[in-house]
Amino acid sequence: MTDSVEFxxxxxxxxxxxFGMAVRMLGDPSEAExxxxxxxxxxxxxxxxxxxxxxxxxxxxxxxxxxCLNHLTRFRARWKLFSQLRSGEEGxxxxxxxxxxxxxxxxEDLARAEQNARLERGIRLLPPHQRVPIVLYHFxxxxxxxxxDALGVSLGKIKTDIHRGREALRDLIGExxxxx
Numbered sequence: 205m206t207d208s209v210e211f212x213x214x215x216x217x218x219x220x221x222x223f224g225m226a227v228r229m230l231g232d233p234s235e236a237e238x239x240x241x242x243x244x245x246x247x248x249x250x251x252x253x254x255x256x257x258x259x260x261x262x263x264x265x266x267x268x269x270x271x272c273l274n275h276l277t278r279f280r281a282r283w284k285l286f287s288q289l290r291s292g293e294e295g296x297x298x299x300x301x302x303x304x305x306x307x308x309x310x311x312e313d314l315a316r317a318e319q320n321a322r323l324e325r326g327i328r329l330l331p332p333h334q335r336v337p338i339v340l341y342h343f344x345x346x347x348x349x350x351x352x353d354a355l356g357v358s359l360g361k362i363k364t365d366i367h368r369g370r371e372a373l374r375d376l377i378g379e380x381x382x383x384x
Contacts, residue, residue: 231328334369
């Protein structure tokens with residue numbers, strides 16, 4: 205198998221994990237695509253060492269997390285402006301969460317997909333200072349201390365942001381249920 209075919213298989217095997225993590229952290233599928241491309245460019249540069257590594261998934265998660273955190277730090281003001289604008293432009297494009305709905309007719313799968321879509325929508329509506337710690341804690345299973353160290357803030361701030369983010373998610377998801 206040639207290197208290009210092997211790398212293509214590598215990307216296919218890991219692209220959903222990288223993209224999913226980036227979209228949860230950034231709240232924007234197009235920004236997540238850019239991050240995912242950068243992650244795989246970095247992987248391509250190190251592919252000879254990564255191709256046989258048993259820790260490749262962890263490496264990809266770390267690179268994705270770091271790139272997302274750098275992106276949020278670098279573009280915090282721009283991101284806030286665009287997220288405010290985007291909230292007033294709903295309905296123009298098909299929302300990302302609509303693509304998460306299961307295709308088979310089983311009502312349990314559909315209910316779970318709808319619940320996941322509401323959760324994803326709620327997470328995307330959280331401000332970055334709440335969304336990022338929640339994603340790192342619940343989806344990446346990082347400890348409070350690891351999150352505080354990665355973000356360069358106090359442990360107390362992380363605990364507060366996660367607690368307030370969870371409360372906001374409950375309200376957001378509850379509002380979505382009432383609106384149905």
